[in-house]
Amino acid sequence: xxxxxxQVRPGGRSAKVxxxxxxAVAELLAEEEAETLTLxxxxxxxxxxxxxxxxxxxxxxxxLNDVATSRFTDDLVVPDSGSLVGDLQRWxxxxxxxxxxxxxxxxxxxxxGSGPAGGCACVEDRHRQLxxxxxxxxxxxxxxxxxxxxxxxxxxxxxxxxxxxxxxxSADWARTLVSTYLATLRTP
Amino acid sequence: xxxxxxQVRPGGRSAKVxxxxxxAVAELLAEEEAETLTLxxxxxxxxxxxxxxxxxxxxxxxxLNDVATSRFTDDLVVPDSGSLVGDLQRWxxxxxxxxxxxxxxxxxxxxxGSGPAGGCACVEDRHRQLxxxxxxxxxxxxxxxxxxxxxxxxxxxxxxxxxxxxxxxSADWARTLVSTYLATLRTP
Numbered sequence: 439x440x441x442x443x444x445q446v447r448p449g450g451r452s453a454k455v456x457x458x459x460x461x462a463v464a465e466l467l468a469e470e471e472a473e474t475l476t477l478x479x480x481x482x483x484x485x486x487x488x489x490x491x492x493x494x495x496x497x498x499x500x501x502l503n504d505v506a507t508s509r510f511t512d513d514l515v516v517p518d519s520g521s522l523v524g525d526l527q528r529w530x531x532x533x534x535x536x537x538x539x540x541x542x543x544x545x546x547x548x549x550x551g552s553g554p555a556g557g558c559a560c561v562e563d564r565h566r567q568l569x570x571x572x573x574x575x576x577x578x579x580x581x582x583x584x585x586x587x588x589x590x591x592x593x594x595x596x597x598x599x600x601x602x603x604x605x606x607x608s609a610d611w612a613r614t615l616v617s618t619y620l621a622t623l624r625t626p
Numbered sequence: 627x628x629x630x631x632x633q634v635r636p637g638g639r640s641a642k643v644x645x646x647x648x649x650a651v652a653e654l655l656a657e658e659e660a661e662t663l664t665l666x667x668x669x670x671x672x673x674x675x676x677x678x679x680x681x682x683x684x685x686x687x688x689x690l691n692d693v694a695t696s697r698f699t700d701d702l703v704v705p706d707s708g709s710l711v712g713d714l715q716r717w718x719x720x721x722x723x724x725x726x727x728x729x730x731x732x733x734x735x736x737x738x739g740s741g742p743a744g745g746c747a748c749v750e751d752r753h754r755q756l757x758x759x760x761x762x763x764x765x766x767x768x769x770x771x772x773x774x775x776x777x778x779x780x781x782x783x784x785x786x787x788x789x790x791x792x793x794x795x796s797a798d799w800a801r802t803l804v805s806t807y808l809a810t811l812r813t814p
Contacts, residue, residue, distance in 0.1 A: 543742070547738050547739055547741070547742070547744070547745075548739055550735050550738045550739055550789055551735055551736055551738055551739010551740065551744075552739065553735070554731070554735070556735070556739075557735075557789040557790035557791070558790060558791065558792060560790060561790045561791075589786075590783035590786065590787070590803075591779070591783060593786060593790075594782040594783035594784075594785075594786035594787075595778035595779065595782035595783070595786075596782075597782075597786050597789075597790060598777075598778065598781060598782035598783075598785050598786055599778070599782075601738055601745040601785075601789065602745040602746060602748060602749045602781070602785055603745070603746065603749075604746060615778075618810065621810065622806065622809065622810040
Protein backbone atom coordinates (compact mmCIF):
# COMPACT_ATOMS: atom_id res chain seq x y z
CA UNK A 439 0.00 0.00 0.00
CA UNK A 440 3.00 2.29 0.40
CA UNK A 441 2.84 3.51 -3.21
CA UNK A 442 -0.93 3.87 -3.38
CA UNK A 443 -2.03 7.29 -4.64
CA UNK A 444 -3.94 7.93 -1.39
CA GLN A 445 -0.82 7.62 0.74
CA VAL A 446 1.75 9.83 -0.98
CA ARG A 447 4.35 11.13 1.49
CA PRO A 448 7.09 13.50 0.29
CA GLY A 449 10.37 11.63 0.39
CA GLY A 450 8.52 8.33 0.96
CA ARG A 451 8.50 5.25 -1.23
CA SER A 452 5.98 6.81 -3.59
CA ALA A 453 8.23 9.84 -4.21
CA LYS A 454 11.23 7.56 -4.76
CA VAL A 455 9.35 5.46 -7.32
CA UNK A 456 8.24 8.64 -9.11
CA UNK A 457 11.80 9.99 -9.22
CA UNK A 458 13.17 6.67 -10.52
CA UNK A 459 10.47 6.48 -13.20
CA UNK A 460 10.99 10.10 -14.32
CA UNK A 461 14.75 9.48 -14.53
CA ALA A 462 14.15 6.30 -16.57
CA VAL A 463 11.98 8.23 -19.05
CA ALA A 464 14.70 10.88 -19.49
CA GLU A 465 17.37 8.20 -20.02
CA LEU A 466 15.32 6.24 -22.55
CA LEU A 467 14.43 9.42 -24.49
CA ALA A 468 18.10 10.39 -24.62
CA GLU A 469 18.95 6.98 -26.09
CA GLU A 470 16.14 5.89 -28.32
CA GLU A 471 13.35 6.78 -30.68
CA ALA A 472 10.10 7.73 -28.97
CA GLU A 473 8.37 4.72 -30.47
CA THR A 474 10.23 2.39 -28.08
CA LEU A 475 9.07 4.26 -24.98
CA THR A 476 6.58 1.82 -23.44
CA LEU A 477 5.53 1.41 -19.80
CA UNK A 478 7.24 -2.04 -19.53
CA UNK A 479 10.49 -0.55 -20.93
CA UNK A 480 10.34 2.34 -18.44
CA UNK A 481 9.55 -0.09 -15.59
CA UNK A 482 12.54 -2.27 -16.47
CA UNK A 483 14.88 0.72 -16.58
CA UNK A 484 13.53 2.15 -13.30
CA UNK A 485 13.67 -1.22 -11.50
CA UNK A 486 9.95 -0.97 -10.70
CA UNK A 487 7.24 -3.56 -11.34
CA UNK A 488 5.25 -2.70 -14.53
CA UNK A 489 1.99 -3.06 -12.56
CA UNK A 490 3.02 -0.07 -10.44
CA UNK A 491 3.35 2.07 -13.57
CA UNK A 492 0.05 0.92 -15.06
CA UNK A 493 -1.73 1.56 -11.75
CA UNK A 494 -0.18 4.97 -11.18
CA UNK A 495 0.00 6.45 -14.72
CA UNK A 496 -2.28 4.22 -16.82
CA UNK A 497 -0.58 4.99 -20.16
CA UNK A 498 2.63 6.28 -21.71
CA UNK A 499 0.77 9.51 -22.58
CA UNK A 500 -0.16 10.16 -18.95
CA UNK A 501 3.35 9.33 -17.75
CA LEU A 502 4.91 11.68 -20.34
CA ASN A 503 2.47 14.45 -19.37
CA ASP A 504 3.48 14.00 -15.73
CA VAL A 505 7.18 14.12 -16.60
CA ALA A 506 6.72 17.19 -18.84
CA THR A 507 4.59 19.05 -16.26
CA SER A 508 7.18 18.37 -13.56
CA ARG A 509 10.11 19.21 -15.88
CA PHE A 510 8.62 22.47 -17.16
CA THR A 511 7.23 23.76 -13.87
CA ASP A 512 9.00 26.32 -11.69
CA ASP A 513 12.38 25.71 -13.28
CA LEU A 514 12.63 29.32 -14.46
CA VAL A 515 12.63 32.18 -12.00
CA VAL A 516 10.68 35.14 -13.37
CA PRO A 517 13.30 37.92 -13.52
CA ASP A 518 12.76 41.45 -12.18
CA SER A 519 15.09 43.74 -14.10
CA GLY A 520 13.01 46.86 -13.48
CA SER A 521 11.59 47.12 -17.02
CA LEU A 522 9.23 45.13 -19.25
CA VAL A 523 11.74 44.81 -22.07
CA GLY A 524 14.46 43.66 -19.65
CA ASP A 525 12.19 41.12 -17.92
CA LEU A 526 10.91 39.68 -21.22
CA GLN A 527 14.38 39.49 -22.77
CA ARG A 528 15.93 37.69 -19.79
CA TRP A 529 13.01 35.29 -19.50
CA UNK A 530 12.68 34.46 -23.22
CA UNK A 531 16.46 34.00 -23.56
CA UNK A 532 16.28 31.42 -20.75
CA UNK A 533 13.31 29.68 -22.39
CA UNK A 534 15.24 29.59 -25.70
CA UNK A 535 18.34 28.10 -24.03
CA UNK A 536 16.19 25.47 -22.30
CA UNK A 537 14.23 24.56 -25.44
CA UNK A 538 17.45 24.24 -27.52
CA UNK A 539 18.73 21.46 -25.20
CA UNK A 540 18.51 18.12 -27.07
CA UNK A 541 17.13 16.26 -24.01
CA UNK A 542 14.44 18.92 -23.54
CA UNK A 543 13.54 18.70 -27.23
CA UNK A 544 13.32 14.90 -27.07
CA UNK A 545 10.95 15.09 -24.09
CA UNK A 546 8.84 17.76 -25.82
CA UNK A 547 8.59 15.73 -29.04
CA UNK A 548 7.64 12.54 -27.23
CA UNK A 549 5.06 14.35 -25.09
CA UNK A 550 3.50 16.03 -28.13
CA GLY A 551 3.44 12.66 -29.91
CA SER A 552 1.68 10.97 -27.00
CA GLY A 553 -1.65 12.79 -27.47
CA PRO A 554 -3.62 16.05 -27.67
CA ALA A 555 -2.77 17.20 -24.11
CA GLY A 556 0.97 16.68 -24.56
CA GLY A 557 1.89 20.08 -25.98
CA CYS A 558 -0.07 21.93 -23.29
CA ALA A 559 1.88 20.12 -20.54
CA CYS A 560 5.11 21.56 -22.04
CA VAL A 561 4.09 25.22 -21.96
CA GLU A 562 1.45 25.76 -19.24
CA ASP A 563 4.01 27.10 -16.81
CA ARG A 564 5.53 29.34 -19.50
CA HIS A 565 2.13 31.04 -19.88
CA ARG A 566 1.97 31.54 -16.09
CA GLN A 567 5.47 33.06 -16.07
CA LEU A 568 4.59 35.38 -18.96
CA UNK A 569 1.42 36.40 -17.08
CA UNK A 570 3.49 37.22 -13.98
CA UNK A 571 5.88 39.42 -16.01
CA UNK A 572 2.96 41.25 -17.61
CA UNK A 573 1.19 41.79 -14.25
CA UNK A 574 4.38 43.20 -12.73
CA UNK A 575 4.62 45.75 -15.57
CA UNK A 576 1.00 46.77 -14.89
CA UNK A 577 1.87 47.17 -11.20
CA UNK A 578 4.67 49.54 -12.30
CA UNK A 579 2.00 51.54 -14.15
CA UNK A 580 3.18 50.33 -17.57
CA UNK A 581 1.47 48.82 -20.62
CA UNK A 582 -1.27 46.22 -20.01
CA UNK A 583 -0.39 43.45 -22.50
CA UNK A 584 -2.69 40.58 -23.40
CA UNK A 585 -1.01 37.35 -22.25
CA UNK A 586 -2.35 35.19 -25.10
CA UNK A 587 -1.24 37.65 -27.79
CA UNK A 588 2.17 38.01 -26.18
CA UNK A 589 2.46 34.19 -26.09
CA UNK A 590 1.55 34.03 -29.81
CA UNK A 591 4.34 36.42 -30.79
CA UNK A 592 7.03 35.41 -28.27
CA UNK A 593 6.54 31.70 -27.55
CA UNK A 594 5.02 31.00 -31.01
CA UNK A 595 8.11 31.65 -33.17
CA UNK A 596 10.44 30.16 -30.53
CA UNK A 597 8.62 26.82 -30.18
CA UNK A 598 7.89 26.74 -33.92
CA UNK A 599 11.63 26.90 -34.67
CA UNK A 600 12.38 24.20 -32.09
CA UNK A 601 9.78 21.70 -33.29
CA UNK A 602 9.27 22.48 -36.99
CA UNK A 603 12.68 23.64 -38.26
CA UNK A 604 16.12 22.00 -38.16
CA UNK A 605 17.56 24.79 -35.97
CA UNK A 606 16.17 25.79 -32.54
CA UNK A 607 16.22 29.50 -31.70
CA SER A 608 19.19 30.97 -29.78
CA ALA A 609 19.09 33.24 -26.72
CA ASP A 610 20.24 36.21 -28.86
CA TRP A 611 17.49 35.59 -31.35
CA ALA A 612 14.96 35.46 -28.50
CA ARG A 613 16.09 38.89 -27.25
CA THR A 614 15.68 40.34 -30.76
CA LEU A 615 12.21 38.78 -30.93
CA VAL A 616 11.21 40.68 -27.77
CA SER A 617 12.41 44.02 -29.24
CA THR A 618 10.53 43.36 -32.49
CA TYR A 619 7.36 42.43 -30.62
CA LEU A 620 7.44 45.49 -28.35
CA ALA A 621 8.01 47.72 -31.41
CA THR A 622 4.75 46.45 -32.93
CA LEU A 623 2.88 47.79 -29.87
CA ARG A 624 3.98 51.31 -30.77
CA THR A 625 2.47 50.99 -34.25
CA PRO A 626 -0.54 53.29 -34.54
CA UNK B 627 10.38 -7.86 -57.30
CA UNK B 628 7.35 -5.82 -58.32
CA UNK B 629 7.46 -3.65 -55.20
CA UNK B 630 11.23 -3.17 -55.15
CA UNK B 631 12.27 0.47 -54.87
CA UNK B 632 14.12 0.23 -58.19
CA GLN B 633 10.98 -0.67 -60.11
CA VAL B 634 8.40 1.87 -58.98
CA ARG B 635 5.77 2.44 -61.65
CA PRO B 636 2.97 4.98 -61.10
CA GLY B 637 -0.24 3.04 -60.64
CA GLY B 638 1.70 -0.21 -60.32
CA ARG B 639 1.78 -2.59 -57.37
CA SER B 640 4.29 -0.39 -55.54
CA ALA B 641 2.02 2.66 -55.75
CA LYS B 642 -0.96 0.58 -54.60
CA VAL B 643 0.95 -0.72 -51.57
CA UNK B 644 2.02 2.84 -50.71
CA UNK B 645 -1.55 4.12 -50.97
CA UNK B 646 -2.88 1.26 -48.80
CA UNK B 647 -0.18 1.84 -46.18
CA UNK B 648 -0.75 5.61 -46.10
CA UNK B 649 -4.48 5.03 -45.71
CA ALA B 650 -3.84 2.54 -42.88
CA VAL B 651 -1.70 5.10 -41.02
CA ALA B 652 -4.44 7.73 -41.32
CA GLU B 653 -7.08 5.27 -40.08
CA LEU B 654 -5.01 4.10 -37.10
CA LEU B 655 -4.16 7.69 -36.11
CA ALA B 656 -7.85 8.62 -36.24
CA GLU B 657 -8.65 5.73 -33.88
CA GLU B 658 -5.84 5.33 -31.43
CA GLU B 659 -3.06 6.88 -29.43
CA ALA B 660 0.17 7.33 -31.38
CA GLU B 661 1.96 4.86 -29.09
CA THR B 662 0.14 1.95 -30.74
CA LEU B 663 1.28 2.93 -34.25
CA THR B 664 3.80 0.19 -35.08
CA LEU B 665 4.85 -1.16 -38.49
CA UNK B 666 3.17 -4.57 -37.79
CA UNK B 667 -0.09 -2.80 -36.83
CA UNK B 668 0.02 -0.70 -40.03
CA UNK B 669 0.84 -3.80 -42.10
CA UNK B 670 -2.12 -5.71 -40.63
CA UNK B 671 -4.50 -2.82 -41.33
CA UNK B 672 -3.18 -2.33 -44.89
CA UNK B 673 -3.27 -6.05 -45.69
CA UNK B 674 0.43 -6.00 -46.57
CA UNK B 675 3.19 -8.27 -45.25
CA UNK B 676 5.16 -6.55 -42.43
CA UNK B 677 8.43 -7.38 -44.25
CA UNK B 678 7.36 -5.10 -47.10
CA UNK B 679 7.01 -2.18 -44.65
CA UNK B 680 10.32 -2.85 -42.92
CA UNK B 681 12.09 -3.11 -46.30
CA UNK B 682 10.50 -0.02 -47.75
CA UNK B 683 10.31 2.37 -44.75
CA UNK B 684 12.61 0.84 -42.13
CA UNK B 685 10.91 2.46 -39.11
CA UNK B 686 7.69 4.08 -37.98
CA UNK B 687 9.51 7.44 -38.02
CA UNK B 688 10.42 7.10 -41.70
CA UNK B 689 6.92 5.93 -42.61
CA LEU B 690 5.32 8.87 -40.76
CA ASN B 691 7.73 11.31 -42.44
CA ASP B 692 6.73 9.88 -45.82
CA VAL B 693 3.01 10.18 -45.00
CA ALA B 694 3.45 13.74 -43.67
CA THR B 695 5.55 14.85 -46.66
CA SER B 696 2.97 13.46 -49.06
CA ARG B 697 0.04 14.84 -47.04
CA PHE B 698 1.46 18.35 -46.71
CA THR B 699 2.83 18.72 -50.24
CA ASP B 700 1.03 20.54 -53.02
CA ASP B 701 -2.34 20.37 -51.30
CA LEU B 702 -2.62 24.14 -51.17
CA VAL B 703 -2.66 26.25 -54.31
CA VAL B 704 -0.74 29.49 -53.82
CA PRO B 705 -3.40 32.16 -54.42
CA ASP B 706 -2.92 35.21 -56.66
CA SER B 707 -5.26 37.91 -55.42
CA GLY B 708 -3.23 40.77 -56.87
CA SER B 709 -1.82 42.00 -53.54
CA LEU B 710 0.57 40.71 -50.87
CA VAL B 711 -1.94 41.13 -48.06
CA GLY B 712 -4.64 39.32 -50.07
CA ASP B 713 -2.33 36.45 -51.04
CA LEU B 714 -1.05 35.98 -47.48
CA GLN B 715 -4.50 36.15 -45.93
CA ARG B 716 -6.02 33.61 -48.31
CA TRP B 717 -3.06 31.26 -47.94
CA UNK B 718 -2.74 31.47 -44.13
CA UNK B 719 -6.51 31.07 -43.67
CA UNK B 720 -6.28 27.83 -45.68
CA UNK B 721 -3.30 26.64 -43.64
CA UNK B 722 -5.24 27.42 -40.43
CA UNK B 723 -8.29 25.49 -41.61
CA UNK B 724 -6.12 22.53 -42.58
CA UNK B 725 -4.17 22.51 -39.32
CA UNK B 726 -7.37 22.73 -37.24
CA UNK B 727 -8.61 19.43 -38.71
CA UNK B 728 -8.36 16.71 -35.99
CA UNK B 729 -6.95 14.12 -38.44
CA UNK B 730 -4.28 16.58 -39.61
CA UNK B 731 -3.39 17.38 -36.01
CA UNK B 732 -3.13 13.68 -35.12
CA UNK B 733 -0.76 13.08 -38.06
CA UNK B 734 1.32 16.15 -37.12
CA UNK B 735 1.60 15.09 -33.46
CA UNK B 736 2.59 11.52 -34.34
CA UNK B 737 5.15 12.71 -36.90
CA UNK B 738 6.69 15.18 -34.43
CA GLY B 739 6.79 12.44 -31.78
CA SER B 740 8.57 10.04 -34.14
CA GLY B 741 11.86 11.98 -34.19
CA PRO B 742 13.79 15.18 -34.90
CA ALA B 743 12.94 15.31 -38.63
CA GLY B 744 9.20 14.87 -38.04
CA GLY B 745 8.24 18.52 -37.60
CA CYS B 746 10.16 19.59 -40.70
CA ALA B 747 8.24 17.08 -42.85
CA CYS B 748 5.00 18.83 -41.79
CA VAL B 749 5.97 22.35 -42.86
CA GLU B 750 8.60 22.17 -45.63
CA ASP B 751 6.02 22.77 -48.33
CA ARG B 752 4.48 25.64 -46.34
CA HIS B 753 7.85 27.42 -46.46
CA ARG B 754 8.01 26.87 -50.22
CA GLN B 755 4.48 28.28 -50.64
CA LEU B 756 5.33 31.32 -48.51
CA UNK B 757 8.48 31.82 -50.60
CA UNK B 758 6.41 31.75 -53.79
CA UNK B 759 3.98 34.37 -52.44
CA UNK B 760 6.89 36.61 -51.40
CA UNK B 761 8.65 36.26 -54.78
CA UNK B 762 5.45 37.16 -56.62
CA UNK B 763 5.17 40.36 -54.57
CA UNK B 764 8.77 41.22 -55.51
CA UNK B 765 7.89 40.60 -59.18
CA UNK B 766 5.07 43.13 -58.74
CA UNK B 767 7.70 45.61 -57.52
CA UNK B 768 6.55 45.35 -53.90
CA UNK B 769 8.28 44.72 -50.55
CA UNK B 770 11.06 42.11 -50.45
CA UNK B 771 10.19 40.09 -47.30
CA UNK B 772 12.54 37.61 -45.66
CA UNK B 773 10.90 34.16 -45.89
CA UNK B 774 12.26 32.87 -42.55
CA UNK B 775 11.12 35.96 -40.63
CA UNK B 776 7.71 35.83 -42.27
CA UNK B 777 7.48 32.13 -41.32
CA UNK B 778 8.37 32.98 -37.69
CA UNK B 779 5.56 35.52 -37.40
CA UNK B 780 2.89 33.83 -39.54
CA UNK B 781 3.43 30.07 -39.23
CA UNK B 782 4.96 30.34 -35.71
CA UNK B 783 1.86 31.51 -33.80
CA UNK B 784 -0.44 29.34 -35.94
CA UNK B 785 1.42 26.05 -35.36
CA UNK B 786 2.14 27.01 -31.75
CA UNK B 787 -1.59 27.31 -31.08
CA UNK B 788 -2.31 24.00 -32.82
CA UNK B 789 0.32 21.96 -30.99
CA UNK B 790 0.81 23.70 -27.64
CA UNK B 791 -2.61 25.12 -26.73
CA UNK B 792 -6.03 23.47 -26.38
CA UNK B 793 -7.50 25.55 -29.24
CA UNK B 794 -6.12 25.60 -32.81
CA UNK B 795 -6.22 28.93 -34.64
CA SER B 796 -9.20 29.80 -36.86
CA ALA B 797 -9.13 31.15 -40.42
CA ASP B 798 -10.34 34.57 -39.16
CA TRP B 799 -7.56 34.69 -36.59
CA ALA B 800 -5.03 33.83 -39.32
CA ARG B 801 -6.22 36.77 -41.46
CA THR B 802 -5.83 39.13 -38.46
CA LEU B 803 -2.34 37.73 -37.88
CA VAL B 804 -1.38 38.70 -41.45
CA SER B 805 -2.61 42.30 -40.94
CA THR B 806 -0.73 42.58 -37.63
CA TYR B 807 2.46 41.21 -39.19
CA LEU B 808 2.33 43.54 -42.20
CA ALA B 809 1.74 46.51 -39.85
CA THR B 810 5.04 45.72 -38.08
CA LEU B 811 6.88 46.22 -41.38
CA ARG B 812 5.74 49.84 -41.46
CA THR B 813 7.26 50.46 -38.01
CA PRO B 814 10.26 52.79 -38.35
